[in-house]
Amino acid sequence: MAESLLTSSALFPVSEQRVDSPSFPLSSxxxxxxxxxxxxxxxxxxxxxxxxxTVAFYRSLDEHRYKVHPRLQSAIGFEKTRGLRVLEIGCGCGSEAERFVRAGAYYTAVDLTNAALSITRRRFQLANLKGRFVQGDAENLPFPDGSFDFVYSHGVLHHTPDTPRAIREVHRVLSPGGRAVVMLYYRDSFNYYVNLGIVRRLRAYLLRTALGIKLSRAIFGETEQDLRRHAELIRGDPGSYVEMQNLLNRNTDGPDNPLSQVFSRASAQRMFWQFKSLKTEIMFWNPNWLPGIGKVLPRSVEDRLASHWGWHLWIYAQKRHREFTGLNEIPYQSISLSTARRQFLPRLSSTEMAGGVRTTSTVG
Structure with missing residues (x-):
């Protein structure tokens, strides 16, 4: 496997280049x-x-991914990562991993599972690309402070129990001035309030019968295997299944998915308070959310729906070039110089003031 690793030991110490078994605590x-x-x-x-x-496997996945997510590549901006140390948290099957490396980035993948790392590593071998693959926990990233210039995570951090902690880890491993691009499920979306909160809750009653399973397959486009698993879960505990958190878990990434979370723009701002700048954008509309008409909507209409009520909350953040000393535990907010003096400078007596005490203001 040595050919699949970057050769710069200065960038990537040998001890960190490959970890195939978990050496981290799974705390819950x-x-x-x-x-x-x-x-x-x-x-x-x-x-x-x-x-x-196989080559056909990866090609097929990429064709599907970028058809379903047509704006994904431009949102990431691969061309801007040339020469940067890039960390991807949750690499999936390596679609973005390959594009980072082809753009000239020094790429590292960290994933909770060996399966995703193995699939992505195999992709790199077939394409003769170089990268680093580390098994680890997003809430306890196994890298020193300031190890990366760019951190990317698409649809991963809403599956870890303590997402705010994972965001703090993103900030920690970024170098000063480094950037992060993170996608989380969006709470204030059509999918959350209408599709999950109403349609999927009503569908639970339909799935109790064989006819209901057939109708659901025709309407929602899910596999019969998944629908039968939903039906099994409903029969086991119908009351629990229709609770909102369980509807969210079961109907996002498969009926046995144990955890999904949703976030608003406001909650994203709170989680990313340590960063210098923050921008959010809403993307992704699934035609199956509007059975019968969703698949015939023009792309322009779909894009408009996605930008207002889409399912994916994209967060673009940049770390400060210099941190405020002593204020790391205080959420960042814009304050006036006079307010800063009152809150953060020591109170001086009239004698000290007369003595000509000099203060220095540093802006990060």
């Missing part, structure tokens, strides 16, 4: 469930019938 039962689920089903791997690990 839910996190172990998350690991088991994604170990069995690496993200996107279910979208193709091509043999896993």
């Amino acid at each position: 039962n839910i996190k172990r469930q998350v690991q088991r689920f994604w170990q069995k089903s690496p993200c996107d791997s279910w979208f193709t019938n091509e043999p896993r690990g």
